[in-house]
Amino acid sequence: MRVLTALPEAARRAFRARVSGDPTGAPDWVRDIARVGTGPGWFEPDGVVWRVHGDLSTLVGGVAALLGQAAHPLALAGVQRHSAYREDPWKRLAGTARWLVVSTFGSAELAGQEAARVRGMHERVRGRARGRAYSASDPALLRWVHLAFTDAFLAAQQAVGQDLTGRFGRGWPDVYVGEWARTARELGATDLPGTAAELAEAIAAHRSELAPVPDDLRAFLAAPPGLSPPERVFYRGLSGAAAHLVSPTLAGCAGVPGRGRGGTPQVTATRLQLRGLRLALGSYSPSEQAARWRLGLGPAPAWAADDAA
Numbered sequence: 001m002r003v004l005t006a007l008p009e010a011a012r013r014a015f016r017a018r019v020s021g022d023p024t025g026a027p028d029w030v031r032d033i034a035r036v037g038t039g040p041g042w043f044e045p046d047g048v049v050w051r052v053h054g055d056l057s058t059l060v061g062g063v064a065a066l067l068g069q070a071a072h073p074l075a076l077a078g079v080q081r082h083s084a085y086r087e088d089p090w091k092r093l094a095g096t097a098r099w100l101v102v103s104t105f106g107s108a109e110l111a112g113q114e115a116a117r118v119r120g121m122h123e124r125v126r127g128r129a130r131g132r133a134y135s136a137s138d139p140a141l142l143r144w145v146h147l148a149f150t151d152a153f154l155a156a157q158q159a160v161g162q163d164l165t166g167r168f169g170r171g172w173p174d175v176y177v178g179e180w181a182r183t184a185r186e187l188g189a190t191d192l193p194g195t196a197a198e199l200a201e202a203i204a205a206h207r208s209e210l211a212p213v214p215d216d217l218r219a220f221l222a223a224p225p226g227l228s229p230p231e232r233v234f235y236r237g238l239s240g241a242a243a244h245l246v247s248p249t250l251a252g253c254a255g256v257p258g259r260g261r262g263g264t265p266q267v268t269a270t271r272l273q274l275r276g277l278r279l280a281l282g283s284y285s286p287s288e289q290a291a292r293w294r295l296g297l298g299p300a301p302a303w304a305a306d307d308a309a
Helices: 007-022 028-035 048-053 058-069 073-082 089-105 107-124 139-160 170-185 196-205 215-222 229-241 248-254 264-281 286-294 301-309
Strands: 126-129 132-135
Touching: 028 089, 028 286, 048 089, 048 107, 048 139, 058 073, 058 139, 058 196, 058 215, 058 229, 073 089, 073 126, 073 139, 073 264, 089 170, 089 286, 089 301, 139 170, 139 196, 139 229, 139 264, 170 196, 170 286, 196 248, 196 301, 248 301
Parallel strands: none
Antiparallel strands: 126 132
């Protein structure tokens, strides 16, 4: 742990660049979390959604979510045909992170602007696959993406994140599912689950629509290009844990063991891995730091002095 707490600044900047596209961890859209609007956003400060999305377990949840979402052929077609994830997977990651953190930590004004931006992007994603039309604006397809995302991030928090039971009680998973549904509704999804049990039932109801995730995509998600040797070792821990957190309904299609099928040593190792990274990076992400400053709950981020100069 001592080595990790002394993580060189260059390594911290490299990590921030991977997940946000900026070595400071604060591209313009993160800085807007501090600058646009003045009050709370869609979610309670320091509430369940803040704590889940402020946890490094999201690194594992993101991989599990992609594996699960790709089991739906129409969702997969939209990604494969309308994004450059193979050419620049890290730009795609930063784009996904933008929606997650802005809608979580931004003011209501900023979150609304971000939702409008994403809806505009979805309007351009449409076509046909397997003889069926698809559109990223289709409420049913938006619902599927939300279900797989929510299930994966909840499972990751429970398995490798900080324990939230002491702070929020044993019902916190239901609170997370119910509150996070707001973002999907803002994008146009309907008929969303409000509890963890309803979430599992909703995913299981899609079983007949699912198909195996292509081998090349599974290989890509297991070892994306462009990583340095240390990053490959770190990412292997994330993807190894994610393989054991995918919903049992989706695991067969994703070609992974899924939840409840062993993996305790891997999950435990990844939990320790993230604990060390948390010590190195600090308690709050740049996005949450920006939100806390906007709300008067914390000091100004380091970049604020540069902006003022």
